[in-house]
Amino acid sequence: MKTIRAANELKTNGKKICLAIGFFDGVHLGHQQIIRQTISDARQHDAISVVLTFDKHPNAIVAPEKVPPLIYSLPQKLRAIESLGAEKILLIAFDKKFSEQSGEGFIRNLARDFGKIHSICVGADFVFGHKRSGNVASLKKLGAELSFQVHGLAAVSLDGEIVSSTRIREMIRAGNLDAASQMLGRTYAISGKVIEGDKIGHTLGFPTANLDATNLILPPNGVYSGRTKFKKQNYRVALNIGVRPTVASGKPDLRVEAHLLDFSDGLYGEELEIEIGEKLRDERRFDSKEELMQQIAQDIAKVRNLG
Secondary structure, three states, X not given: OEEEOOHHHOOOOOOOEEEEEOOOOOOXXXXXXXXXXXXXXXXXXXXXXXXXXXXXXOHHHHOHHHOOOEOOOHHHHHHHHHXXXXXXXXXXXXXXXXXXXXXXXXXXXXXXXXXXXXXXXXXXXXXXXXXXXEEHHHHHHHHHHHOOEEEEEOOOEEOOEEOOHHHHHHHHHHOOHHHHXXXXXXXXXXXXXXXXXXXXXXXXXXXXXXXXXXXXXXXXXXXXXXXXXXXXXXXXXXXXXXXXXXXXXXXXXXXXXXEEOOOOOOOOOOEXXXXXXXXXXXXXXXXXXXXXXXXXXXXXXXXXXXX
């Protein structure tokens, strides 16, 4: 599926556009409903299904003090959207200039650049434009003028609770990863680029890949089992989230370190997406590196035995 950066990049060949709009952090069950409605509309009306999303959380520009930690990295979000079957993703750079655009202006520009919009699908509480000036009601008013349909879909509920990115973050932070996975509609996973670390894992005999988890919500510190795929091969993972109290020097900083079982290739610069399974233990300080090495070996054995 091709990702475009501007609506006028899309060659429609006279076809109409069915559009889903949202930030879609986590691409959870509610988001999936919006995207699937868009795909269904497109198939029914011989149109092109397009998912419009943003490269950063809008609060990063309009309210930096209120930016939530994200469930998914941008590449992970785009992969999740693609897996649902939309034909195109329109990835908008959310910058200061874009944030100053009125809601009406945003939609009129999309209609002009796409040529013809058949339908727009959003969540029922969707707001958009400068100072959140647009909502579903104003979108429907524009739809009546510009001849497109509007679907404002109600939130999805699970076990009597509304599914939302906020609730999923709460579940992850609390360590209730099963609940997070249920709301996501897939196993909860952390994704990030492998960055260079201090190679302490190598000196201990258990090399790790350090994931850049900047701005991501993370589960409680500890050691977890996990799974990842690299170059079409599946690997079991022993994952440590924490500040490494036994070996860290200076001010402790939070690390996400993955040891891939039975793996010996280099990973720097690659992106790893790791599905998180069972929590094996809390992070703690050991009296010696030797004691830490023994515990790591036990952790890896547990991961291997989990199959």
